Amino acid sequence: MNxxxxxxxxxxDDVFAWRADGPVSVRRFLAEADALAGQLPPGDWxxxxxxxxxxxxxxxxxxxxxxxxSLQPASQSAETLARIEADHPGCCCLCDGEFxxxxxxxxxxxxxxxVDPAKISKIxxxxxxxxxxxxxxxxxxxxxxxxxxxxxxxxxxxxxxxxRLGVDRQPLHIVGTVPAQHSYGFESTFxxxxxxxxxxWSGKPFYPQDIAAALAALPPPRLxxxxxxxxxxxxAADIPLPExxxxxxxxxxxxxxxxxxxxxxxxxxxxxxxxxxxxxQLASRRTLDGASWQLLAGVELAQEGEYTIAHGGHVEGRVxxxxxIECRDDxxxxxxxxxxxxxxxxxxxxxxxxLNHQIAGIPGVVDAAFFLPDEDPxxxxxxxxxxxxxxxxxxxxxxxxxxxxxxPVFLPRPxxxxxxxxxxxxxxxxxxxxxxxxxxxxxxx
Amino acid sequence: xxxxxxxxxxxxxxxEIAQLIVTALNLEMAPEEIEPDAPLFGDGLGLDSIDVLEIxxxxxxxxxxxxxxxxxxxxxxxxxxxxxxxxxxxxxxx
Numbered sequence: 001m002n003x004x005x006x007x008x009x010x011x012x013d014d015v016f017a018w019r020a021d022g023p024v025s026v027r028r029f030l031a032e033a034d035a036l037a038g039q040l041p042p043g044d045w046x047x048x049x050x051x052x053x054x055x056x057x058x059x060x061x062x063x064x065x066x067x068x069x070s071l072q073p074a075s076q077s078a079e080t081l082a083r084i085e086a087d088h089p090g091c092c093c094l095c096d097g098e099f100x101x102x103x104x105x106x107x108x109x110x111x112x113x114x115v116d117p118a119k120i121s122k123i124x125x126x127x128x129x130x131x132x133x134x135x136x137x138x139x140x141x142x143x144x145x146x147x148x149x150x151x152x153x154x155x156x157x158x159x160x161x162x163x164r165l166g167v168d169r170q171p172l173h174i175v176g177t178v179p180a181q182h183s184y185g186f187e188s189t190f191x192x193x194x195x196x197x198x199x200x201w202s203g204k205p206f207y208p209q210d211i212a213a214a215l216a217a218l219p220p221p222r223l224x225x226x227x228x229x230x231x232x233x234x235x236a237a238d239i240p241l242p243e244x245x246x247x248x249x250x251x252x253x254x255x256x257x258x259x260x261x262x263x264x265x266x267x268x269x270x271x272x273x274x275x276x277x278x279x280x281q282l283a284s285r286r287t288l289d290g291a292s293w294q295l296l297a298g299v300e301l302a303q304e305g306e307y308t309i310a311h312g313g314h315v316e317g318r319v320x321x322x323x324x325i326e327c328r329d330d331x332x333x334x335x336x337x338x339x340x341x342x343x344x345x346x347x348x349x350x351x352x353x354x355l356n357h358q359i360a361g362i363p364g365v366v367d368a369a370f371f372l373p374d375e376d377p378x379x380x381x382x383x384x385x386x387x388x389x390x391x392x393x394x395x396x397x398x399x400x401x402x403x404x405x406x407x408p409v410f411l412p413r414p415x416x417x418x419x420x421x422x423x424x425x426x427x428x429x430x431x432x433x434x435x436x437x438x439x440x441x442x443x444x445x
Numbered sequence: 446x447x448x449x450x451x452x453x454x455x456x457x458x459x460x461e462i463a464q465l466i467v468t469a470l471n472l473e474m475a476p477e478e479i480e481p482d483a484p485l486f487g488d489g490l491g492l493d494s495i496d497v498l499e500i501x502x503x504x505x506x507x508x509x510x511x512x513x514x515x516x517x518x519x520x521x522x523x524x525x526x527x528x529x530x531x532x533x534x535x536x537x538x539x
Contacts, residue, residue: 206494207501209511233498237505346495381495395473408486408493414473 003125004155006030006061009168009197012120016193017054018173018218019202024054029061030120032112036062039110043090047071047081047104048181050096054202055109056180057190059094060133064126064151070133072181073144074277075407078102083144128152135183137277137349147278149316156314157187157280158195160296164284165223165246165271167196172223172245174200175214177230183277184250184347188225198223206230208237221245224266228254229346229381235261244268249287250275251347259287274335279310279319283333292332301327307339343372345409346381358405359386364393367421370412371434385438386412389420416441450534455527462530469503470496481527497523509539 010016012027036058040046046063048070050056063070071088073080081102084091093101096109126132132151136144162168174192178185193200205214211234215222223246226234231249234241235258244266249259250273259270274293275281283293295301298313308325311318324336341352352370359368367389375382390398395415402411422433450458463476466485470492485492500523501512512522512532522532 206514207498207512208505209513213513229495229498233502236502237511239511409495413471 002128002152004128004152005123005125006064006194007123008155008159008195009171010123012123014197015199017057017200017202019054020217023199025117026123027120028115028117029054029058030123031115031117032058033061033065034120035112035115036110037065040066040068040094040107041092041105043068043092045069045071045084045088045091047073047084047091047093049076049099050094050109050180051204052096052109052202053176053180053189053200053204055096057193058112059109060190064132065124069131071136072133072186073136074182080144126151128155133186135186135277145278147316149280153280153314153316154191155195156298158191160298160314161187161192161273161281162196162198164294164296165192165196165248167192167198167223170221171197171199172221173218174198174223174225175205175211175218176200176225177205177211178225178227178251179204183275183280184227184273185225187275187281188248188250188273208234208239212239212241215242215244223248227251227347228258231262232258235265241266246271248273250281252344254287256287263288276319276322279315279321282310282315291334292328293334294332301325301333303327343384345384348407348409350407350410355384355386355406355410359388359402361405362390362393362398362401365390365398367423369421369429369434370410371431371438373435373438383413384410385414385416385441387416387418387421387434387437389418391419414441450531454534455531458530458534459526462533463526465503465507466490466500466526469499479526481530482525484525485523485529492523500529504533507539508533508537510536 007026010026014026015023016026016029017024040062046068048056048059050059060070071084071091073084081104085103091104092107093104094107094109095101128151130151131148133149134146135149136146174189176185176189180186180190189200192198201214201218203214205211220243222244224244225248228249245268247262247266247268247270249270254272262270269286271284272287273281274283281296282299283295285293296313299310299315300312302309302311307320309318309320322339322342324339325333326336327333343350343352355370356368359365365388369387371385373382373385399415421429423429459481460476463479467474467476479490505511523529
């Protein structure tokens with residue numbers, strides 16, 4: 001059996017993470033994970049919703065040691081939890097704060113301060129072929145789609161990113177503003193800690209002042225793992241920031257303006273990561289160097305009809321990508337657009353078709369169409385608009401009904417009531433028609 | 446540092462903060478339509494974390510302090526219009 005180590009490039013007495021009360025050694029981390037593994041109930045599945053990045057890491061490794069697979073859904077809605085309970089009998093839920101676990105047996109993260117790190121004498125290894133995590137995408141139909149990750153591929157994933165970022169030569173101290181459970185944060189904070197030798201801050205700072213405080217709590221050199229959304233808020237706050245060696249952004253496109261502002265402000269390069277939950281991260285670029293992306297080591301692209309397929313390296317199987325991609329002769333590629341009508345608001349993905357299906361399903365709605373306006377050139381988050389024909393419904397009950405069906409970031413602003421939608425003779429609503437309606441609406445204020 | 450604001454101070458500031466939310470987020474409603482004690486998230490006004498950072502920015506510019514989350518709950522300050530107003534009233538430096 002092929003086995004791979006739990007951590008790469010680490011000795012037992014190296015720093016694994018930083019908490020508010022100081023550094024935690026690899027040895028203590030392993031001792032805590034081992035102790036927690038002994039406290040988990042039997043069963044094959046673990047839903048680890050710990051907010052604290054260190055506690056997530058202890059929980060994930062405890063699950064690994066106890067033979068469990070980590071379930072990492074895209075959302076924590078009641079509907080998602082009910083589905084997990086139905087599809088994964090025996091799943092338990094590890095929490096470190098208030099969390100409505102629904103019908104799942106809840107385990108509160110225990111106090112592990114009494115465990116004895118001295119009993120840990122080596123770094124364990126894990127069967128490389130074992131499925132250790134399942135990450136879910138929301139799926140364009142709205143039904144969660146599972147993506148299985150084997151231990152060996154996750155190790156390769158961490159090593160490939162570490163090599164690309166250069167942290168294999170110079171480890172950085174990580175502050176992440178993104179959750180450890182979703183693919184970007186999972187790879188660029190947790191896997192980078194396990195296999196890139198990078199200690200991380202245990203918190204998940206949100207407000208700009210929290211991010212500055214988290215950076216200040218770590219020694220340099222520092223890596224900030226963030227999103228365009230958090231980055232733009234951080235820069236707009238205009239507060240003093242500790243020295244940063246590298247900025248990393250993903251989940252949504254980053255404008256050149258924001259990238260230039262971030263680099264000038266932090267005096268550090270800003271790299272973007274391209275990837276998906278299905279494929280894991282695939283490529284990186286320095287935003288200011290141009291639009292083309294460089295694949296991570298081992299990853300290859302192939303063209304099959306209109307779809308581009310990612311394979312090789314740490315990619316599980318052959319994964320069709322949601323973007324239309326043009327490969328260049330120098331091995332780099334550029335993104336040309338999205339397939340179908342997939343949209344991304346502040347890193348959350350869905351499709352217009354699914355949203356239209358949801359709004360049309362509300363009793364009283366006669367006809368409706370969501371519309372994604374062109375991006376605001378001044379930056380900022382572009383919000384969806386929706387046009388609806390619902391003569392018997394008022395705004396608030398309709399929004400209330402929508403809220404039960406879709407994530408709040410997709411709620412329409414504005415929601416425009418019309419007597420009829422301007423469908424053409426074939427019943428279609430061309431984008432330019434909706435664009436004209438939207439522009440008219442903006443003019444009228 | 447901060448003192449706890451009196452209920453009267455908070456009530457007096459409510460309309461101003463309601464106006465700030467409506468303007469900052471471009472909401473299609475009048476400020477007085479925001480119920481002071483209804484949740485700003487979920488079934489109430491339905492705000493999300495994008496809105497929270499936008500409001501945090503406007504608050505820091507106008508009232509001269511940065512929002513912090515001392516615990517892991519980023520949104521507790523945003524439990525309701527009254528909770529947010531009380532927080533601003535106790536922290537403001539201008």
